[in-house]
Amino acid sequence: MKAHLMYAGRDVAAGTTLPKYQHDVIQDLGLQTMINTMAAADDNIAQVARDSLLTSLSDIGSILYRQAALKDCIAHAGAVRELHDLAVETVNAERRGFLYGIPMVGKTPGSVLFWAINLLEMLEAQLQRLRRFADQHASEFTSPAFTTLFEMLQRELSDDYLESVRDHLRRLRFPNGLLLSAELGAGNKGASYVLRKGAAPESWIRRLFLGDSAGSYAFKIDDRDEAGLRALAALKDRGIALVAEALGRSTGHILAFFRMLRTELAFYVGCLNLHQALKSLGCPTCMPTPQEAAERKRSAAGLYDPALALALGRGVVENDLCADGKRLVVITGANRGGKSTFLRSVGLGQLMMQCGMFVAADRFEASVCEGLFTHYQREEDPTMQSGKFDEELFRMSSIVDDVVPNSLVLLNESFAATDAREGAEIARQVVSALTECGVNVYFVTHQYEYAQSIQATEESGALLLLAERREDGTRTFKIMPGAPLHTSHARDLYDRIFGRSGEQPPTFEASAVLRGREVSGGQS
Amino acid sequence: MPSVDFKSILDEEEPAAWDGSIQAPECLADLNLDQVIDAIVGADDEYRLRPFFLSPLATARAVEYRHEVMRDLDSERTFGYVTEFASAMRRVREQLAKAVKVTPLQSQRLFLDALRTYSQAVVDFGKRLVSSPLNSRGLRSFGKYLSRYVASPAFGSRASSADTLLLELHSIMYSVHIKDNAVSVSRYEGQADYSDEVAETFAKFSQGESSSYVGPLRDSIDMSQVEERILSLVARLFPPTFAKLAEFRERNQGFIDPTIARFDREIQFYVAYKAYVARFIAGGLPICYPEVHAEPRTMFASDTYDAALADSLIARGASVVLNDVVLEDGERLIVVSGPNQGGKTTFARLFGQLHYLAGLGCPVPGRAARLALFDKILTHFEREEHVENLRSKLEDDLLRIHDILERATARSIIIVNEIFSSTTTSDAYFLARQIVERILALGARCVCVTFLDALASTDDRIVSMVSMVSPDDPAIRTYKVARRPAGGRSYAATIAEKHRLTHACVRARIEAAKQ
Structure with a gap:
């Protein structure tokens, strides 16, 4: 019995160890904010949300399978949360193991059997509840994931079946004693013990107390004979070893079923939580349209950064994107003009789509990508430029270790920790090599050198975007198609932070002198 | 019983009684062969193999x-x-x-x-x-x-x-x-297997392989x-x-x-x-069947090593230095000199080990070897624990050497390590000279580790070998012991080796180029 809510006909891999670059993705895309909203303080949901977001589906069928299930969930949020609660309750009940005997004490067959029977009595009741839930709700759901699950529960957990489970649990307490068969092994020691379905107990009791009847001999161990009683217990253990193992495994498997059910529902409950949170902020969501990688599609309307919206607790700037057929998108323009936010919204949109979730946009259509990589500037050690550049290239190199054709690489101010011309040259070499290999690159840069060289070779299939800046210098945080400008508007920032003094804004040379003066002033 | 043309897998002839009465040769401890034998027979020596390894x-x-x-x-x-x-x-x-x-x-x-x-x-x-x-x-x-x-x-x-x-x-x-x-x-009257029935009932929950629940039952023949x-x-x-x-x-x-x-x-x-020896093979070290002769003529062993040392180096994951040893026909005595801690004593030991192991009828450490049998291996290594003062140490040295020379024959192997280090150089040289003369006269094979490098150039029956240092830093020992004139020239020689310009290398390179 399998839940299979995440994949058609397949379990979700538990406890995935994520490749190292994924930690960069979490950090660079601000994924944790979204994960926290999804989790709503449930650690298990947090784990599942994180794993699902980072374990991208690249097969469109699988994405649509989850989208359909998620639509069901949004339509029947209450029922889905109830089902999740049932799974959580079962798993938590097992964790309070002392109620069922501490599992596996010494791992003797007797202790395993005791643990398993007690636990199974609880699990049987939960299975019954699960069946009744299916009876009640099966007709409301339409997605393949949920209809298959409910059909299976109704088919496998019939009343007759559950009664046979209860019957076994009664018999396995052996009210009539234990009947074993055995053979003579090496050294005439009893071997090949097999537990047998007991004969009627009366005939045996008669033999024992009315003297030996034909072909049967008996003895009794004295209550005070401790060694004898221990030996008898050991013999019993040998007799029930197989059934204890079988029952132990079954118990483990049923628990695993509930755990899996909880895990798979956790994803959908997480999606519901996020959906609700964005809705309450008035932010739109849509079911995206995944396309084959070869189509090279990526277009969106009203695309925004959900992490930012959640962090600010309000709606944020939305952008449109039309990058169909483009391997390379270069985003330039004003500092603090929304470039990074835009890049994040592209990355998050892609991840959300490829885990089968809705996307934070009015419309989102994109080719699936084989892995998403981020390369952002790191804050640490800003004084040691050469060391920083070294570190930057080290990370770039490990990305190159892992990318494949149709990967998506998001570069944010990469290759900037060095002289502009050198940086541009390295950027050209790395980025052109990546795109020539079929890797998709979104590159946020204020490196005029580089952006201009891309503009000069526009026919290469690159899209140039620009962070909008109005004539008066105010930023709209809108990203529009546009050629790179020579300045990154540092002056605007300076003005805003230091206030307009009415003076002529200092020229580049003047500001250098000014800084020089400050430094020398500090020294004297 | 069947007719008996088979006696023993260890010997064609009726072999000696292998029992506890066999005395261990005195050289074992000096050559670290006691460690080798301990490692071979194991701690419990279940088969009482030790006597076999004490009888060359x-x-x-x-x-x-x-x-x-x-x-x-x-x-x-x-x-x-x-x-x-x-x-x-x-x-x-x-x-x-x-x-x-x-x-x-x-x-x-x-x-x-x-x-x-x-x-x-x-x-x-x-x-x-x-x-x-x-x-x-x-x-x-x-x-x-x-x-x-x-x-x-x-x-x-x-x-x-x-x-x-x-x-x-x-x-x-x-x-x-x-x-x-x-x-x-x-x-037994044919009652049904209940475990199967239970397992079948729960089979639908199977999630594939799982770990086992019941721990291993104590399975002894005891009842x-x-x-x-x-x-x-x-x-x-x-x-x-x-x-x-x-x-x-x-x-x-x-x-x-x-x-x-x-x-x-x-x-x-x-x-x-x-x-x-499997541990040596696994460690990438060569093991070979030596050619074994009754009489000492030309002997050699290439890429050989001290088994006891190699065993502990491999266990620590350290690399093992390989050495060559050659005695041409007529050459009898190897004088090993050079820097201390440079592998001289190890070289002396491996010379003895090679012969001893070959004498047991076993393969030996090395890529190829040709060795001769011996009647005994006599060793003189320093034994400081028995020495009260300098005078008695010299005396003790001389007494022991004398004893060795009394017992040695032309078929013996003598290994002398750092002889007479307790006296002045000129005295030591004089004494060593006398001893060397006697050994040469006897015709026994001998390895003599000494700080007296002059000893190496006195006779063409004597071969000089030197422990080598690294060409980049003469303070670094290479643990290579190579055949070359004693005294002062090892540094230049190792540089030549590094550039593959030794006699052997140059020849090998010229020959390789010809093909």
Whole structure:
């Protein structure tokens, strides 16, 4: 019995160890904010949300399978949360193991059997509840994931079946004693013990107390004979070893079923939580349209950064994107003009789509990508430029270790920790090599050198975007198609932070002198 | 018993009695051969192999006999046959030992089990030996011995009656019913397997492989008192079978053939040695069959090493330095000089080890070797613990050297390590000179480790070897000991080596270029 809510006909891999670059993705895309909203303080949901977001589906069928299930969930949020609660309750009940005997004490067959029977009595009741839930709700759901699950529960957990489970649990307490068969092994020691379905107990009791009847001999161990009683217990253990193992495994498997059910529902409950949170902020969501990688599609309307919206607790700037057929998108323009936010919204949109979730946009259509990589500037050690550049290239190199054709690489101010011309040259070499290999690159840069060289070779299939800046210098945080400008508007920032003094804004040379003066002033 | 042209797998002739009376040669500790032997025979020395490793052979023919067996065992298949036979024989011993300690009903059965294990092992091993392409006189004649033994009527009838009896025991199936403290035993009446039914009921929940829940049950041949009482009741349920079992033991006491028992012990000489050298092979070090001659003429060993040292280096994951040693015809004495801690003593030890191991009829450390047998190996290493003061140390040195020279013959090997270090250089040189003259006159082979490098250039029967340093930093030892003039020139020579400009290298390069 399998839940299979995440994949058609397949379990979700538990406890995935994520490749190292994924930690960069979490950090660079601000994924944790979204994960926290999804989790709503449930650690298990947090784990599942994180794993699902980072374990991208690249097969469109699988994405649509989850989208359909998620639509069901949004339509029947209450029922889905109830089902999740049932799974959580079962798993938590097992964790309070002392109620069922501490599992596996010494791992003797007797202790395993005791643990398993007690636990199974609880699990049987939960299975019954699960069946009744299916009876009640099966007709409301339409997605393949949920209809298959409910059909299976109704088919496998019939009343007759559950009664046979209860019957076994009664018999396995052996009210009539234990009947074993055995053979003579090496050294005439009893071997090949097999537990047998007991004969009627009366005939045996008669033999024992009315003297030996034909072909049967008996003895009794004295209550005070401790060694004898221990030996008898050991013999019993040998007799029930197989059934204890079988029952132990079954118990483990049923628990695993509930755990899996909880895990798979956790994803959908997480999606519901996020959906609700964005809705309450008035932010739109849509079911995206995944396309084959070869189509090279990526277009969106009203695309925004959900992490930012959640962090600010309000709606944020939305952008449109039309990058169909483009391997390379270069985003330039004003500092603090929304470039990074835009890049994040592209990355998050892609991840959300490829885990089968809705996307934070009015419309989102994109080719699936084989892995998403981020390369952002790191804050640490800003004084040691050469060391920083070294570190930057080290990370770039490990990305190159892992990318494949149709990967998506998001570069944010990469290759900037060095002289502009050198940086541009390295950027050209790395980025052109990546795109020539079929890797998709979104590159946020204020490196005029580089952006201009891309503009000069526009026919290469690159899209140039620009962070909008109005004539008066105010930023709209809108990203529009546009050629790179020579300045990154540092002056605007300076003005805003230091206030307009009415003076002529200092020229580049003047500001250098000014800084020089400050430094020398500090020294004297 | 079959005719007896097979005596021992260790020797073609009737060998000496291998027992505890064999004295360990004095050189063992100095050469670290005691460590080597300890490692070979293991802590418990189950087969009492130590005496075999204390008795070097006297003739090249005897060495050849062992080389043949050892080479046959180089075949993984043949080696596997031998180890299987050995473990079956060990099982026989264990079963018989156990039989002494238990109730008659168990003891009789253990005896039967042991006899069957033995018969099966002998039959299998005999068949396998006869059908294997063997080249050694030892294994071939033992194979013939086994086939005649197995074909004898006594062996055959005993084995078949054992099989019949066991079959009868195996057909016994009984039921045990346990309720509270009461146990009842009866014949099994075909009741259904309940574990299967339970497993089937829950099969639909299977999530694939899972770890096991029930821990391993203590599985010993020992029986509890409950099991013993059940067994006695089973015997009452099946009286004729148990009567036959008791009678079988009475009839078949002492079933192990002494020649086979002896082989079982002696073949372990080879097994243990192969297990020992496997660690060197696994560590990438060469092991070879030396050419072994009766008389010392040209001897050499290439890429050889000190086995005891290599063993501990491999265990620590450190690399092992390989050395070459050559004595041309007429050359008798190697003077080893050069920086301290440079591998001189190791070199002296490996010279002794090589000869000793070759003398046992074993493969030796190295890529190729040609060695001669010896009558004894005499060593003089410093023994500070016995020395009270300088004067008595010198005296002690001289006394010991004298004793060595008294006992040495032209067939002996003498290894002297740091002689006379307790006196002045000129005195030491004078004394050493005298000793060297005597050894040369005797014609014994000798390695002499010394700080007196002048000693190396006095005679063309003397070869000078030097411990080398690194060309980049003369403070770094390479642990290479190479044949070159003593004194001061090792630095330049190692640089030449680094650039592959030694005589040997240059030749090899020119020859390689020609092809």
